[in-house]
Structures are given as structure tokens and as C-alpha cells.
Amino acid sequence: MDSDVDESLDIIITNVVATFRTRCHLNLRTIALKGINVIYKPEVGKVLMKIRKPNISASIWSSGKIICTGAASENDAKVGARRLARYLQKLGFKVSFSDFKVVNVLAVCSMPFAIHLIDFTKNNRSIASYEPELHPAATYRIKHLKATIQVFSTGSITITGPNVQNVAAAVETIYPLLFECKKFLGK
Template sequence: MEPGNDDALDIIITNVVATFRVRCHLNLRTIALEGTNVIYKPEIGKVLMKLRKPKITASIWSSGKIICTGATSEDDAKLGARRLARVLQKLGFKVRFSAFKVVNVLAVCSMPFGIQLVDFTIKNRPIAR
């Protein structure tokens, strides 16, 4: 494709995954009992918490590590992480937001041509597996 061509690809970010730490121990049972939109998974040792705006799902571990998924931009991921930290703070934990990092971005696009996956893989080893 040439610059300025109207056939530009529409790339749509569908999921941004980010991690951060709150630098304090979190009592998962307290979060499960007092938090809202929470699913407690004691067999795995984590709590899932959902926020509506921005729409994210957070996996929370007692160590204070949190993984946020479902955001559609890096800014939304950071905003969601900060809002989640604030929710935990309001539940009585001594939260200190730190080590925020975007770890994965998933996007989709429709190509203007078909892709022969076998040929593509053979021609692009070792990066295509």
C-alpha cells in the first residue's frame, strides 16, 4: 500500500493487558465479602473484580500483584488500574500504586487479501511458528 492510499487498514485494539502492584498484602476474603462485582476463587488463590468504566476485569492476588484485562486502549488500562487501586484503598488497604506495565496488546484487522497460512509459515521461519 502506498502512503495516502484510501485502502489503509483499520486496526482495532480489542484487549490491553496490564499489570501493577499495590505494595501491600491483600486479604482476599475481605475483598470478596466487602467488594462489589467480585468473584472469589479460593482454590486458585485470587479474586476477580470487574469495573464498568472503563470496562476491565482484574485478577487480584494476596501478594498485591494485579493483572487488568479487557481495556481497549493503554490509557483505559491505566485509568482502570488506578480506579481499582482506589477501590482497594476504600476497602481499608494501604495501597501504593506502583510498577504499572502494559504487557500485551491484542488487535484485529481485515486484510484486503487472503493469507495462505502454511505458505506464510514456511516463508517466515523462525518468527512464524
């Protein structure tokens, strides 16, 4: 029955978070008045802006720091960040696109089997935790990859890591551990 191990798993990236700097001061009021798809939040000192292609939301601070969320890939995050920088240039700011960095990737993956969470947590006691009263998933942390995995009894997992490569490596790392604790139907 080793055919289960050979199945390929689809890792679906649901959100990529990236940051960049403009290297200039941004007047949030000007962006709010002249920009489109903008929400001005003066009480927290930022502007929220949405771009459709690629679909991202950006938090813009007057210091020139910008955080982009919602991209479906690292490349989409970079393209969206560059489009946003170009848009700010068109509004009259002397923007210089710099310090682009992907800071977080969120992905989901479904195992082809259900999982005994209590067995999984016992087998991996030092790095796994499960508090069913607080959350329906077991949490598994992989320090060297800086990745956190939420494991649900249905076989679904959510992975958070600093980049796509680490997320994929985290799935490869945890798969054999989950396979050991799979539920057999009818038994």
C-alpha cells in the same frame, strides 16, 4: 494497481493486559465480603473483580499483585488500574499504586484481500509456520518486536505484542509479505 498499497488498515485493539502492585498485603476475604462485582476463588488464592468504566476484569492476589485484562487501549488499562487501586483504598487497604506495566496487547486487522497461506509460509519459511491439521492460521513471529501474528486465508490477522506501537509495527512489517501472496479472485 498500486492503489491497494495506499489503503489504510484499521487495527482494532481487542484486549490490553496490564499489571501493577499495591505495595501492601491484601486480605482477599475482606475484599470478597465488602467488595462489589467480586468472585472469591480461595482454591487458587485470588479474587476476580470487574469494573464497568473502563470495562476491565482484574485478578487480585493477597501479595498485592494485580493483573487487569479487557481494556480497549493502554490508557483505559491505566485508568482502570488506578480506579481499582482507589477502590481498594476505600475498602481500607493502604494501597500505593506502583509498577504499572502493559504486558500484552491483542489486536485484529483485516487485509483488503485473501491470502495463499501455503505460498506465504514457503516465502517466509524461517519465521512462519502453517499446520492446517492443527490450526487454520499460519503463525508468523517477529522476534525484535516480540510480536506474533496469526494469518488466516480470508485476510484476517490477529496480532499479539507487548504494546500498541509494536503491534502497529508488526502490521507494517507483514503487510508487504502478505501482499505478495494475495489471492486473485477468479484465477
